[in-house]
Amino acid sequence: MKRTSEESQSRLPDNSALKQQQLPAYRLQLTATGVLSGFFATGVFCLGVGIILILSAKSIKEIEIKYTKICGNCAKLRENATNFDKECTCSIPFYLSETMQGNVYMYYKLYGFYQNLYRYILSRSNSQLVGTDLKDVGTCAPFSKSHDGTPIAPCGAIANSIFNDTIILSYNLNSSLPIEVPMLRSGITWWTDKYVKFQNPRSKNLSIAFAGTTKPPSWAKPVYELDKEDPENNGFLNDDFIVWMRAAAFPTFKKLYRRLNRIQYFTEGLPAGLAYTVTGAVTWLASFSMMAIHLMLKDRKMFFIQQ
């Protein structure tokens, strides 16, 4: 019925490799030699990498000092939320048996703090933090506005729960006079965070720029007074703030706090001897750890023995 003038045309399908399923191809076959040599090669490779990693990991020194219990009185004080701005200090002496050579970094480490809760991780406003729209607090629930409706800057649960202990490392140079170890608070953030993702609102004076907003409820000071020593380190550009805002993936995490400034006695690193840390406040289970690094890689081992 549908045969019309087209009939004269041949309906022979094209003779192309694709249509005839004749595309030139390499056939992958699992041959004994291939599989076994693959296994051996992988085994040797993993073994080599493992050995390198173990060796490099051995050259890393790490000291972890828990101060939750030692600073128990501060923790107790903080249990009453109204005391959040009262100062409390405690000091923990520890002994460094060997010199930590090279760069030394100081971290704080929290156990069981869930920065990765779904609602917690969302509770921030990137458009606020980038400085374009301070009033944009839509995604910050439940810390978006204060009781009187003023938008909070920085808003959200992450910002509100910032780690605000102050940790000072002192060193007993001559077993009598402790000197404060010089620490750098810069260079502890990602470049992209510091220079792209976090921006203060454009204004000459930060306090004016943040006018019309209020500080997060748990904060003692507004965001533009975070660092009295360095005016550049204020507002959203405060390094500690930026580090905190990069939420951790797991409930136990550590974050970079300070770097050793390698001057004077400390050009080689942190020398052996007695050191104190002085912390300002304790709010929850916490500890800090120190780690010296030349090259830091997680050790891993793989052994494949194939008959």
Place this chain on the structure above:
Amino acid sequence: MKYIKCFISEIPWNHSWYYSAMSLVESQSEDRQSEEQVRYLQANSRELNSTFGYPNNTIKTSRYSVFNFLPLNLFEQFQRLANAYFLILLFLQLIPQISPLAWYTTVIPLMVVLSITAVKDAIDDVKRHQNDNHVNNRSVLVVMNGRIKEDKWMNIQVGDIIKLKNNQPVTADVLLLSSSEPYGLTYIETAELDGETNLKVKQSISVTSNLEDNLGLLSAFDGKVRCESPNNKLDKFTGILTFKGKNYTLDHDKLLLRGCIIRNTDWCYGLVIYTGPDTKLMQNCGKSTFKRTHMDHLLNVLVLWIFLFLGGMCFILAIGHGIWENKKGYYFQDFLPWEEYVSSSVVSAILTFWSYFIILNTMVPISLYVSVEIIRLGNSCYINWDRKMYYAPKNTPAQARTTTLNEELGQVKYVFSDKTGTLTQNIMIFNKCSINGIIYGCGYDKNGQKVEVSEETEKVDFSYNKLADPKFSFYDNTLVEAMKKGDHWVHLFFLSLSLCHTVMSEEKVEGKLVYQAQSPDEGALVTAARNFGFVFHSRTSETIMVVEMGETKVYQLLAILDFSNVRKRMSVIVRTPEDRVMLFCKGADTILCQLLHPSCRSLRDVTMEHLDDFAFEGLRTLMVAYREVDNAFYQAWSKKHSEACLSLENREDKMSDVYGEMEKDLMLLGATAIEDKLQDGVPETITILNKAKIKIWVLTGDKQETAVNIAYACNIFEEEMDGIFIVEGKNDETVRQELRLARNKMKPESLLESDPVNTYLNTKPQMPFRIPEEVPNGNYGLIINGYSLAYALEGNLELELLRTVCMCKGVICCRMTPLQKAQVVELMKRYKKVVTLAIGDGANDVSMIKAAHIGVGITGQEGMQAMLNSDYAISQFRYLQRLLLVHGRWSYNRMCKFLSYFFYKNFAFTLMHFWYAFFSGFSAQTVYDTWFITFYNLVYTSLPVLSLSLFDQDVNETWSLRFPELYGPGQHNLYFNKKEFVKCLVRGIYSSFVLFFIPMRTIHNSIDSDGKEISDYQSFSLIVQTALLCVVTVQIALDTTYWTLISHIFTWGSLGFYFCILFLLYSDGLCLMFPNVFQFLGVARNTLNLPQMWLIIILSVVLCILPVIGYRFLKPLFWPADVDKIMNRIHLWTRHPLLPPTQTKLRHTRPRRSAYAFSHKQGFGALITSGKTMKDQVFKKNSFPFKK
């Protein structure tokens, strides 16, 4: 409403336009039928007829118009389970309290999936529109106000009078009014309706045939017709024509149906009764059911499993959440107070359940269905494109009409084949004959060696005979020599062939005769006689004109003793020009032997021997005999004959008694052997399919003899079989006994009570249950007759039949009605978990083509109906091996690989959230960036898996055909079943475990070289998702055995593309523009620098892939399957040249069997003697002086 219901119950990925089109037609006509009980119409009165609101002759198979496409298509798509699921998911996601994922994670994939399907639907529909337009815009001649006007088909209305010409298709269902032939006869071919190629005669009632082609009378004709409402019964029509105050009854003999083609009739006029959707052709198409593959069923089951698994996981996580909130979350409220609506940890847990339900939704992969569709479409295209399935003589390539069944082609266990036109060409060739004890037709060369007939063999020269048919070929010169010598017996033999038949002849051009044979056998015999010099020239109701070796002779036709299936013979009685009364008879050897005169016993024995030879070669034989009748005896007999003709009671019996009186003491002339020409390559194909453990059954409407003949010829039955059972009982008990007897021989223990199958059946298992496979003790064949089958198909014999029949190697079912063919297929489908394939070419095969899992239509001589209802259309039976063993096998393997991989990659992807829940307070925090979730299935992993499932070939086509055993795993569905699915699940769990915990432990305590910690959430996400993507990419690289350039581009390109997208999504510009949507600013830059990340990736890949390689490598070593052994051989032989396949020709021991077969129908003798079929011209041209 029915149509909507159908759709809901149908599977989602339904694209059979035929089905949907027909359901529309059905719904339309059903609505009206409820009102229309009787149809009234008046000829030439459009005003009156329009009041009844009949549809015009437009056919609409399209589903959409430009305006309703979007809403209707979306409505249909959302009726699919998967789409509906994702729609619900979308709504869940819009509830902010429970949605942990952004709305676009579902919307984007859903949109893509919907639009791909919509585009496909739209393209299909455009094609349908084009088809409709083509048909609707054909032109036809309409009688209007005394003139003939050309109009389009779609404008034809009920009550119009139209003119149809020779070889034109009929426009609508029309009542025949008049025609160019005498008595208002019209010949039609109904191939498209019922598949029968022989011509059928329709006759108008006399009052209208008088109108002839007088346009004035025709346009003044105002007959009123009252008839039944439209229905789908092709052979039923009742109505009353009222014309000039008189009533005339109408029946289906007067109705020309749409779809028929006018033949041998110059013109005819008809009154349009049914139009468009009301025509019987369209009404008949509605029963199409939609087919789903076993894989679809399996997928549905698996999706259900996944749902349960998903629910279980969500439940566990919700409980975990409740406990966590109680123990820790409660105290964590200083930092993150609960929402106001969360009053306790229980409420929170309930909300979390739904949150996880949303997060883990990727367990049910949204792109699974659309990918499956694309793969099937691609594999269907390969079938359409295959040059090796293109049949040049008919200019037809193979055609995959359904794109949803491909992988099932790789799983076929039973093939149900029609005979005529499928195994055979339906061409009969006069091949050999035995005349007076001498065999002719076996060509011998000079040395007396038998010559195999081939293209080069020299044909017999028929140039001495001007009236010879040039297409006829014969290879034995001795017969022609005998003919030229004037051998009496040879002459008499061919004279009898040229007289004893019911063929009609037509001499369109001088000297060129065209025979219209009612059965092809007769056509072959008469043509043979014609070529050898006894040319049947023409006939009237009383005479037959034969040109005997150039000399015209006229025989008076005294009587035709018609053929019937009981008599198995036919005879003519003629008066020769020499005034002798002769009877010529041809028929079955078994019958004729008993009627022979005792004097020709010795000749009979010789002839019987020859008949055995013929039978062995698979030829169809007839015996030919004659008798000279005494004039007085004839006169007396003639009287009895006419009395019997006129008797009202027991006419049949009386007639056969009378016939019996005449047909006795016959003198044997010889026997004919006709070759029912097989299609090319049929025996070879069947042998190969048998090797692939595919069982082939022949279901034919033909007679037992013909069917058995063909079964032997094409290797379904072999001469050395251990036994062949014939079931022909005419009541339950005999059929049961016959079946049991057969089973007793094949597997005696299966009749014992202790047989496992019996004990199983005795437990009366719940439907649906499956009968396990049983192994007989040899090769057996079984023949069952239609009427026995009717009993066997009844309730309690069903299982008996099935068990017996399934043990046989070859089964022939003959004398089957179309319905029975379908019943057999249904029976198989019900009790056996196997894939069935039905192949046929005629309309009588349509029911079984529709019933079987896969219907294959042969685009052949017998019209289009089978093809239109089939899922695959091929033009030669031999292409079946390629369709199954190459395309089917590849499709199946590809689909299985695809599914295993697809489930695996989604499990690995999704289960990561599960592990993360234990470290994130069960707070429904996702592991990945939302954009990764959005793109994972759709962009990052879709192309490699597509290339795998479109290009992969485990072995090439030559090997697939060389080792049909490779087909086995498909039949038992070894490559993807529930077990394999569980393996995927386990692998997925393992991979996700590795992929989660290795990065977790790595970043836990490690820092960058400048002291910055890397344990932040965003870095972790990036590391995990990159590692995941690398693992699944390497995994698919391992699954791919056939690496084309495209595979390389797709596989490695996708991975590269991922990194490109990564930098785009995490770029400063985009993140600053939408800081709250794109939050991962700078993560790519910082994290991809980390050596940890790359070591994580290497370690994860190694840990995930090594066990898989190990398993794949060791499994064939320790637990080799049959296929593995063959594969091994193939791999070994790939480097060595192929040995030609050895063909072993077996010498047969032959049992005696009759090869009588004759595809003739009763009733044509009477039509000839009544003279109705004779044309006026014949009388005018050949008016002979001797007329009585």
